[in-house]
Amino acid sequence: MTTQDPEAPEGVDLERPNAARIYDWFLGGDANWAIDRQFGEQAVKTFPMIKTVARVGRDFLGRGVRYLARNGIDQFLDLGSGVPTVGNVHEVAAEVNPNARCVYVDNEPVAVAHSQVLLEKEGVADRHAVLQGDLRDPADIWKRALETGVLDTNRPIGLIMVGVLYFLGPDEPVAQTIQKYLSLLPAGSYFLSSHLTTEGLDAMADAESRESIVAQYQRSSTPLHLRSKAEFTTFFEGLELVEPGIVYLPEWHPEEIESRATKKMANDPSFVGHICGLGRKP
Numbered sequence: 001m002t003t004q005d006p007e008a009p010e011g012v013d014l015e016r017p018n019a020a021r022i023y024d025w026f027l028g029g030d031a032n033w034a035i036d037r038q039f040g041e042q043a044v045k046t047f048p049m050i051k052t053v054a055r056v057g058r059d060f061l062g063r064g065v066r067y068l069a070r071n072g073i074d075q076f077l078d079l080g081s082g083v084p085t086v087g088n089v090h091e092v093a094a095e096v097n098p099n100a101r102c103v104y105v106d107n108e109p110v111a112v113a114h115s116q117v118l119l120e121k122e123g124v125a126d127r128h129a130v131l132q133g134d135l136r137d138p139a140d141i142w143k144r145a146l147e148t149g150v151l152d153t154n155r156p157i158g159l160i161m162v163g164v165l166y167f168l169g170p171d172e173p174v175a176q177t178i179q180k181y182l183s184l185l186p187a188g189s190y191f192l193s194s195h196l197t198t199e200g201l202d203a204m205a206d207a208e209s210r211e212s213i214v215a216q217y218q219r220s221s222t223p224l225h226l227r228s229k230a231e232f233t234t235f236f237e238g239l240e241l242v243e244p245g246i247v248y249l250p251e252w253h254p255e256e257i258e259s260r261a262t263k264k265m266a267n268d269p270s271f272v273g274h275i276c277g278l279g280r281k282p
């Protein structure tokens with residue numbers, strides 16, 4: 001496909017690789033273009049475990065949603081939801097509660113278009129929706145999410161920002177943005193998140209390759225910004241942290257791990273370079 005691809009959704013930037021489409025390629029999807037695949041191949045050369053790490057991230061999302069659904073959460077607002085792939089939030093939640101609801105939000109037109117196609121096939125209009133929007137604008141996202149009619153603000157909601165906050169740069173008011181969403185959510189709601197971290201890098205033989213990956217992403221339309229555990233922890237301010245707190249992905253409810261990729265990482269959890277957590281609004 002070329003940068004003039006007539007099949008690409010309107011507004012898609014095919015001049016530069018993009019996080020949603022690169023991630024789709026890492027996970028074996030086909031919602032990506034040559035420019036994304038070249039980027040992905042280069043990233044695999046630099047850090048051969050990168051596809052496994054993407055699976056570990058996806059597996060955490062599934063464990064988190066399953067945990068929430070089992071604890072009575074039946075509606076989700078998934079920000080930075082990505083191109084649909086194995087274990088989409090509405091599917092994982094439906095395995096526990098067939099009436100679960102979900103609003104997906106992504107700022108990448110390809111991710112939104114593919115979500116629309118999927119929801120037209122297997123979604124139910126009053127329980128599933130997708131919006132194109134930028135999570136950095138909570139007032140707009142919240143207003144439009146409520147306009148879908150999918151979410152009931154009288155009952156707890158699972159707010160998800162998994163594998164997305166590292167696309168917000170060092171000058172962005174990330175903690176305030178999250179607090180804004182949390183202020184809009186009813187009591188008993190949850191915040192589920194994961195983040196690429198600077199933690200453990202000194203001790204890692206591959207620290208250099210991870211830095212090269214970050215440098216590579218600076219040339220994409222979606223640069224990466226790693227954060228410390230201390231900073232990520234501030235994103236959960238005012239919430240009750242669910243056990244085991246802020247940990248590396250394979251350490252979060254390991255008894256629920258299903259994917260081989262995550263099991264493989266269990267002996268060296270810091271290697272995935274991602275931390276995660278789940279908090280409950282009192």
Ligand SMILES: C[S@@+](CC[C@H](N)C(=O)[O-])C[C@H]1O[C@@H](n2cnc3c(N)ncnc32)[C@H](O)[C@@H]1O
Pocket residue numbers: 019020021023057058061079080081082083105106107108111133134135136161162163164167222
């Ligand atoms: C690595 S993917 C993660 C997808 C999914 N959450 C998961 O964990 O499998 C990150 C997604 O966040 C989206 N994204 C990045 N910045 C965003 C923003 N400011 N607002 C909404 N979505 C964003 C990207 O387009 C991409 O689809």
